[in-house]
Amino acid sequence: MTEVIPLARLMQGNEAVAEGALAAGARFFAGYPITPSTEIAEILAKKLPAVGGKFIQMEDEISSMAAVIGASLVGLKSLTATSGPGFSLKQENLGFAALAEIPCVVVNVQRYGPSTGIPTATAQGDIMQARWGTHGDHPMIVLCPASVQESFTLTIQAFNLSERFRTPVVLLSEEIIGHSRERVVLPDLSEIKIINRKKPPAGLDRYCPYQADADGVPPMANFGEGYRYHVTGLIHDESGGPTTDPKKAESLINRLNNKIMDHLDEITMTESLMTEDAEIIIFAYGATARSAKSAVKKAREMGIKAGLFRPLTIWPFPAKEVAALCARANAIIVPELNLGQLIGEVERVAGLDTRVTGINRVSGEMIRPDEILDAIKTEVKVKKHAK
Amino acid sequence: MQNSVEKYLRTEKLPHIWCAGCGNGIVLGAMVRAFEKMGCNQNNTVIVSGIGCSSRAAGYMDFNTLHTTHGRALAFATGIKMAKPGIDVFVIMGDGDAASIGGNHLIHAARRNIDLTAIIFNNQIYGMTGGQYSPLTPPGSIATTAPYHTIERNFDLPELARVAGATYVARGTTYHAAMLTNLITAGAAHKGFSLIEVVTACPVSFGRRNKMGGAYDMLMWQKKQAVSVEKAKSMTPEELQGKFVIGELYKGAAPEYTEVYDRLIEKAQGKSEEE
Structure with missing residues (x-):
């Protein structure tokens, strides 16, 4: 008799995001319809009220992001979901959340752009926008799922990191993941590790909302809990009040970025497949890594020492891990569904000693495993010539 | 002796940034008097504001205060009220903030009839950026971006809010300061979306260019131009x-x-068969 796993289901990527959000404890969603992310809103419109949560379809993308920040400030774990054009519209308030240190999760199911592009075609075109879309120097954590299962687990992780570091986290999915259906095993809720925002102790004479602990993260009181304080998108001092003092401004921006960069061990998630002895490494993220995995296995069958390195956290960029790869490998191939976005970071880390080449596609189609395999074979030839 | 309304102010944040003769302080005064009158619970009240001179008022008040992005105050406030309906929410905006960049949020908050009290400081100009015309600048006015004169018609903001679905709509002025306190108190007591437009003076960026005189003359202008509902x-x-x-x-x-x-939640949880 086959074993029945009660929590195994066939699920769509967007549905897994919605389930992950609920499992993480999200109780507020504000959004605006946009392909290919709409299912997340539709599912949460049904499921949130059933668990006492709140769903609201706002008048636009900008207000959705604003409402999410407002809801988080009074204590509900909150998210919004969108795609390219909507992600562009959310950028200003995303920056507000980063500066005011309001935890929240923004799901961007990437679609072909720029502009309206091809709404139903997949892409990885928002890699740099996810990092630098809002103006000014700001921290940003961006996670990239490669499967439906990972859409679930990384959504939970996105909430955890957001609460841990009081910062917005972007879950950067893709049309092909959001709309694919795969087998998913949902863990029991008791097995899921949940992180909640650090609270100040009760009964303080004076609560300083932006006075950080040693880890760079200030404890966060929710509005309505008794500590009255000011939140602003202006540069502020530890009391939350606006300031233009150069020293205070610099110290705030440095702290915001350092609270992330000082805790990469908690944030950086990567996966390596046969990279130990690999001479040629594929650096791939999201759905492209699925093709890459297949290509690497085929290459190994042919006796080529290929490996796959897959960042689940693409921002902050896993520079330390990539540097370690570069120390071992002769070549790194970076397939991306864009004209070369994250490859720039790989090149920066690789320097001149390791060859870095891209495979780029902007047709709205996936990069096939055989195309990556061809690129691997080319690298083998290059290596022979070099000898 | 501490003034009875002083407890609603973050006195350590004063003096304020507003120019001499600005009417914003009068609106702020009317707000804190309204808080005093209604016996406001500061811990359970959130004041949200947008961007502009008026929106700095939030930071001077001792509440849970949220100074947001330009035009988006009502959207942030909607998230707050939706997440925790038990919290009282006031929203401070300027005329450009509420009627131009935030116009969409204004009509939708009104349409939802969500229980927020919006107070619009209408000085008829973008003051903080130095005097550009807003959707509430009267036609024919001079502004830095209308050096000849404005050719656009202005919104009647209370009327706009009313037709969009707001269930409490009022207009006051900084001249009629006692009435303003009453309007804010009534707006706050009203269950649903309340909008109170306050005609206030910007002598520096509006009055000066439009030859309206100084702060005193602009207050007298308000007295002269205002007509009570009864008289109208x-x-x-x-x-x-x-x-x-x-x-x-x-x-x-x-x-x-x-x-x-909340009733929809009960339905979703199977507690109620009510539609």
Whole structure:
């Protein structure tokens, strides 16, 4: 008799995001319809009220992001979901959340752009926008799922990191993941590790909302809990009040970025497949890594020492891990569904000693495993010539 | 001796940033007097503001205060009220903030009839950026971006809010400061979306260019141009030309958004069969 796993289901990527959000404890969603992310809103419109949560379809993308920040400030774990054009519209308030240190999760199911592009075609075109879309120097954590299962687990992780570091986290999915259906095993809720925002102790004479602990993260009181304080998108001092003092401004921006960069061990998630002895490494993220995995296995069958390195956290960029790869490998191939976005970071880390080449596609189609395999074979030839 | 309204202010954040003669302080004064009158619970009240001179008022008040992005105050406030309906939410905006960049949020907050009290400081100009025309600048005015004169018609903001679905709509002025306190108190007590437009003076960026005199003259202008709701009833449209009506302009009843949503939760949880 086959074993029945009660929590195994066939699920769509967007549905897994919605389930992950609920499992993480999200109780507020504000959004605006946009392909290919709409299912997340539709599912949460049904499921949130059933668990006492709140769903609201706002008048636009900008207000959705604003409402999410407002809801988080009074204590509900909150998210919004969108795609390219909507992600562009959310950028200003995303920056507000980063500066005011309001935890929240923004799901961007990437679609072909720029502009309206091809709404139903997949892409990885928002890699740099996810990092630098809002103006000014700001921290940003961006996670990239490669499967439906990972859409679930990384959504939970996105909430955890957001609460841990009081910062917005972007879950950067893709049309092909959001709309694919795969087998998913949902863990029991008791097995899921949940992180909640650090609270100040009760009964303080004076609560300083932006006075950080040693880890760079200030404890966060929710509005309505008794500590009255000011939140602003202006540069502020530890009391939350606006300031233009150069020293205070610099110290705030440095702290915001350092609270992330000082805790990469908690944030950086990567996966390596046969990279130990690999001479040629594929650096791939999201759905492209699925093709890459297949290509690497085929290459190994042919006796080529290929490996796959897959960042689940693409921002902050896993520079330390990539540097370690570069120390071992002769070549790194970076397939991306864009004209070369994250490859720039790989090149920066690789320097001149390791060859870095891209495979780029902007047709709205996936990069096939055989195309990556061809690129691997080319690298083998290059290596022979070099000898 | 501590003034009875001082407890609502973050006195350590004063003096404020506003220019001499600015009417914003009068609106702030009316707000704190309204808080005193209604016996406001500061811990359970959130004041949200947008961007502009008026929106700095939030930071001077000792509440949970949220100074947001330009035009988006109502959207942030909607998230707050929706997430925790038990919290009282006031929203401070300027005329450009509320009627231009935030115009969409204004009509939708009104349409939902969500229980927020919006106070719009209407100084008829973008003051903080130095005097550009707003959707509430009267036609024919001079602004830095209308060096000849404005050619656009201005919104009647209370009327816009009313037709969009707001259930409490009022207009006051900084001249009629005692009335303003009453309008804010009534707006706050009203369940549903309340909008109170306050005509206030910007002598530096509006009055000066439009030869309206100083702060005192602009207050007198408010006195002269304002017509009470009661008096307006007996006036012809010709007589009302160029005037503005003050007082409680509209009070209606409609289901309040978060209450309706709470019933939807009960339905989703199977506690109620009610539609």
